[in-house]
Amino acid sequence: MALCHYYGGPQYGVSEFRFALELGLVLRSRRQTHYSLRGLLHELSDRLRHRGVVHHYLLPGQAYRENDRIWTVVGDDTLPSSPHENTRFGIRLVSPYFIFRDFSRWMHQVQDVFRVLYEDDFETTATHQCFTYVHIVPCRGYWHLRELKALAKFILHYEACLDALMPVYRQRSILCKSNRWNDWFRGRPNSRDAFADVDRSMASVKDLAFYMNVCGPHSATATALPHMRHMPAGAAHNTFRWSFTNLIMERSTGSRLTGFGTVVFRQPPAASSATEAMRWVLLVGCFAQLSRTHADALDPNGGASLKRLGECLLYQARCCGAPHRSLLKSMFDQAVPPAQRRSAAAALEYELVGPARIQPHEQEKLRHMELQKDIAADKYKIFAMRQCP
Known part of the structure; x- marks a missing residue:
């Protein structure tokens, strides 16, 4: 029986989620020639205000106090900028933490932002290094360990299906590595063993975050970041399809162990329209809600079905009352089934192991990322302090 055929829907006790959208793009003005980031951000700010x-926008090195209820615009050193040749700059836009089911509010704001980026006086370039991230956390401000384990199982089980929705370069990049074939789970080639590890070996939020995002000392990531080479057991790093590394705080609430922080879906490419951005948010929100109730219904002996996942996400979207559900349907209609991408998926495991495989621009980006402010994490901390004083 298909998972969604007996799914009861979010109205029967499923926790609500909040999310933040993070957009990484390369931008230039059509109206003015800007040789500095300051000028471009000022013009962009004027158009957003209009x-x-x-x-608010932040300049490099500027002290700031983050606000989780408004958008933040900053320069992004990890994206290619060429101020003197064609006056382009890498920028990052981070949304407030919206309630997922407050569809009218967040969809309206996303559409307004993209009208500025693509319809007003700017030219936006989406390189392979640009991105769309979706940060997600329960509305209460923290995760229970059982919720994180359920989400981890869904991620491990359906990774190949989600890969089918992505361009090939977002399947093979060191900047959004495979959770399923990382240095820990590649030793558990079948889902039964992987699920057993999640259930039995990950007794804390810290354990789960480590094993979902572990890089070995001889991995390409460790090659690019020398401080990771001296950790014999490896180290957790955020450059995976799903990052759990923001779950740095752990606290006991009654008899339950809880994790404070967001889980981040980092695999989607740059969104070239509001509909693309909204599509990724709908996918993540529905995926997280499904995991809450049906991780235990997954068959570890059976293969993940792209068709079934699409049906269940659409059913979840209907239960949520989500508008624009056709965005999800078209995404799955256009996907290439995992079986047809098996060779690329098999190559992925080997491509990311050897140090010779890392590209110079990826190595440079990894090093810049180490120095970058995590605006979305700062916004979360303000929201969490308000929810859980």
Whole structure:
């Protein structure tokens, strides 16, 4: 029986989620020639204000106090900029933490932001290094360990299906590595063993975050980041399809162990329209809600079905009352089934092991990422302090 055929829907006790959207793009002005990031951010801020998007922007090195209820715009050193040749700059836009089912509010704001980026006086370039990240956390402000384990099982089980929705370069990049074939889970080639590890070996949020995002000392990531080479057991790093590394705080609430922080879906490419950005948010929100109730219904002996996942996500979207459900349907209609991508998926495991495989621009980006402020994490901390004083 298909998973969604007996799924009861979120109205029967499923926790609500909040999310933040993070967009990485390369931008230039059509109206003015800007040789500095300051000028471009100032013009972009004017256009956002004109559209009614409440926000603030930050200059490099500027001290700031983050606000989780407005958009933040910053320069991004990890994206290719060429101020003197064609006056392009890498920028990052981080949304407030929206309630997932407050569809009207967040969809309206996302549409306004993209009207500025693509319809006003700017030219936006989406390189392979650009990105769309979705940060997610329960509305209460923290995760229970059992919720994280359920989400981890869904991620491990359906990774190949989600790969089918991505361009090949987002399947093979060291910047969004496979959780299923990382240095820990590649030793558990079948889902039964992987699920057993999640259930039995991961007794804390810290354990789960480590094993979902572990890089070995001889991995390509450790090659690029020398401080990781001296950790014999490896180290957790955020450059995976799903990052759990923000779950750095752990606390006991009654008899339950809870994790404070967000889980981040980092695999989607740059969104070239509001509909693309909304599509990824719908996918992540529905995927997380499904995992809450049906991780135990997954068959570890059976293969993951792209068709079934699509049906269940659409069913979940209907239960949520989500508008624009056709965005999800079209995504799955256009996907290449995992079986047809098996050779690329098999190559992925080997491509990311050897140090010779890392590209120079990826190595440079990894090093820049180490120095970058995590704006979305700072926003989360403010939201969590308000929810859990």
